[in-house]
Amino acid sequence: MKILFNFLILFVFSQTWSQSTTNQPASYYGLGESSAQNHGIFDALGKNTINVFDSTILNFYNPATYNTLSTGNTLYSYGIQTRISNYSEQTKTQIGFAGMIDHIAIGVRIKKNMGLAFGLKPYSARGYQITDKSFTGFDSLEYTYKGRGAIQDLFLGYSYGLVYRPKTKLSIGANASYLFGTVTNERQAKLIASGSNQGGININSMIIRSFHYELGAYFQQQLGKNHLISLSAVYLPNQTITGDYQDEFYTASNINSSSTYDTIAFSRSRIHLLNSSTLQLGLNYSVLLPKWKRQTRELHPKLSLMASLYQFGSLEHHAQVLIPDFGMTSFQRLSFGAQFSPESRLMENISTLKGLEKMTYRIGYYTQSLPYTTNNIQYQESAVSFGLGLPIMAQMSASSVNFSVNLGSRSSNQSFGIQEKFASVNLSFILAPSNFDKWFRQRKLD
Numbered sequence: 001m002k003i004l005f006n007f008l009i010l011f012v013f014s015q016t017w018s019q020s021t022t023n024q025p026a027s028y029y030g031l032g033e034s035s036a037q038n039h040g041i042f043d044a045l046g047k048n049t050i051n052v053f054d055s056t057i058l059n060f061y062n063p064a065t066y067n068t069l070s071t072g073n074t075l076y077s078y079g080i081q082t083r084i085s086n087y088s089e090q091t092k093t094q095i096g097f098a099g100m101i102d103h104i105a106i107g108v109r110i111k112k113n114m115g116l117a118f119g120l121k122p123y124s125a126r127g128y129q130i131t132d133k134s135f136t137g138f139d140s141l142e143y144t145y146k147g148r149g150a151i152q153d154l155f156l157g158y159s160y161g162l163v164y165r166p167k168t169k170l171s172i173g174a175n176a177s178y179l180f181g182t183v184t185n186e187r188q189a190k191l192i193a194s195g196s197n198q199g200g201i202n203i204n205s206m207i208i209r210s211f212h213y214e215l216g217a218y219f220q221q222q223l224g225k226n227h228l229i230s231l232s233a234v235y236l237p238n239q240t241i242t243g244d245y246q247d248e249f250y251t252a253s254n255i256n257s258s259s260t261y262d263t264i265a266f267s268r269s270r271i272h273l274l275n276s277s278t279l280q281l282g283l284n285y286s287v288l289l290p291k292w293k294r295q296t297r298e299l300h301p302k303l304s305l306m307a308s309l310y311q312f313g314s315l316e317h318h319a320q321v322l323i324p325d326f327g328m329t330s331f332q333r334l335s336f337g338a339q340f341s342p343e344s345r346l347m348e349n350i351s352t353l354k355g356l357e358k359m360t361y362r363i364g365y366y367t368q369s370l371p372y373t374t375n376n377i378q379y380q381e382s383a384v385s386f387g388l389g390l391p392i393m394a395q396m397s398a399s400s401v402n403f404s405v406n407l408g409s410r411s412s413n414q415s416f417g418i419q420e421k422f423a424s425v426n427l428s429f430i431l432a433p434s435n436f437d438k439w440f441r442q443r444k445l446d
Contacts, residue, residue: 025087026370026372027126027127027147028145030124031273032124032125038079038424038426040387040402044364044402045306045339045362046336046365047333047335047385048284048336049062050062050282051218051231051232051282055398057430058075058105058430062216063158063174066116066157066173067161067164068171069109073108073398074108075430076430076431077119078103079427080100080426080427082097082424082426083422084097085097102122104120106118106119112161114161120153120154121152121155122150122151122153123150124151125149125150125151125183126149126183127147129146131143131144140192142189143189144190146188147186149205158174159171159216168220168221169219170218174214175213175214178210178212179210179211180210183208184206190255197252197254197255198253198254199252199255202247202249202250203247204245208241208242210240214234214235215236217233218232225288228286229283229286230284230285231282232280232282233280233282236277236313237277238277241272242272243270243271243273244269247267248265250264272317273316274317274318276315278310280310281310282306286303286305287303299357304340306339310335311332312330312332314329331369331370331371338362339361340362341360341361342358346391359388359390362388362389365382366383366385370410379412381408383406383408383422385404385406387402392431399432400429401430402430404425406423406426407422
């Protein structure tokens with residue numbers, strides 16, 4: 001019954017995600033703005049994704065980590081994000097707002113060295129609207145350019161520990177995904193006249209239905225009693241994304257009413273998009289700091305420092321029906337983060353801790369290029385981040401609420417082109433059954 005309920009949730013959220021979930025004009029290109037890497041934990045750490053994991057975190061960015069979950073402790077992960085952007089181009093400015101459900105995922109450790117996860121997360125999204133007006137000498141025309149839609153990633157992941165010793169672990173894993181959804185670019189030309197909505201409409205849609213996969217690994221070594229180092233990697237081989245391209249052209253007496261559309265041209269053809277390989281590498285170093293003495297208790301603080309390097313592949317095509325500048329170039333990201341926990345033995349000492357001692361504190365920074373160009377110069381993005389993790393200790397479960405804020409900007413580092421300053425807020429929930437309600441637990445009678 002619980003499994004059926006979870007699939008019902010996935011279906012409902014997939015319908016919600018089919019709407020536009022970004023306000024970025026550059027989402028015009030390719031399959032839209034990448035939406036896969038927004039999470040209350042990983043965003044707070046400067047978008048360090050593949051190298052952050054333990055028994056209380058469901059990390060679906062690195063499929064090798066599913067076996068780090070505690071046995072019988074099923075984790076549910078949900079995410080919500082919002083983004084406010086201030087766009088400027090020379091003297092023009094505009095405010096944009098976007099909000100979305102980020103992901104829903106379920107993970108469980110099925111054996112000592114095996115883990116399983118499945119869920120739904122956004123792959124890309126398109127959402128923008130730009131309006132311009134011109135006078136032809138006879139008529140005044142209003143041009144509107146719109147983008148909408150999203151591509152979803154329905155995934156199933158598995159991990160296996162090749163080496164699973166108390167101080168040394170080596171694990172591999174894979175996510176198998178099904179990409180589905182539609183992204184659309186729409187152009188409207190409307191006659192500006194009193195009481196008139198006459199005009200023309202051109203709609204280009206990409207309807208994606210394709211399989212996709214990624215491979216992950218991590219190596220973890222404990223050094224002495226207080227030091228732990230982790231190396232992580234995720235690789236996406238060259239893959240082809242398949243779908244259909246639909247081109248529609250209408251004239252209408254009222255462009256706001258589809259019942260008045262008169263078809264001028266309509267075509268639909270098969271397309272194959274070439275997504276080149278992606279490589280992600282991460283490092284995480286954790287140290288137990290000296291104990292903090294308090295009047296009635298003793299704290300065991302822990303500090304984690306992390307860095308990661310990402311090389312994302314380009315998106316190309318050989319379809320004549322697509323415009324030449326549809327493709328997206330390869331791009332890179334460099335991330336740094338730090339996480340501090342005043343008490344690393346939370347479950348053991350929760351009853352003696354004060355409010356601020358229960359939290360986890362996170363900061364981060366990242367800088368990256370983007371797959372969009374202006375005059376062959378790539379856009380750049382950078383941001384600082386901070387966040388908090390608050391455990392929900394009802395009945396000794398591993399549940400938590402994680403909050404992050406990113407403040408950053410993106411531009412082409414030129415005097416022209418769209419410049420953006422943004423603030424994003426992400427809220428993620430990790431829910432787990434209590435210690436008294438363990439699932440997937442083997443029982444036997446004496």
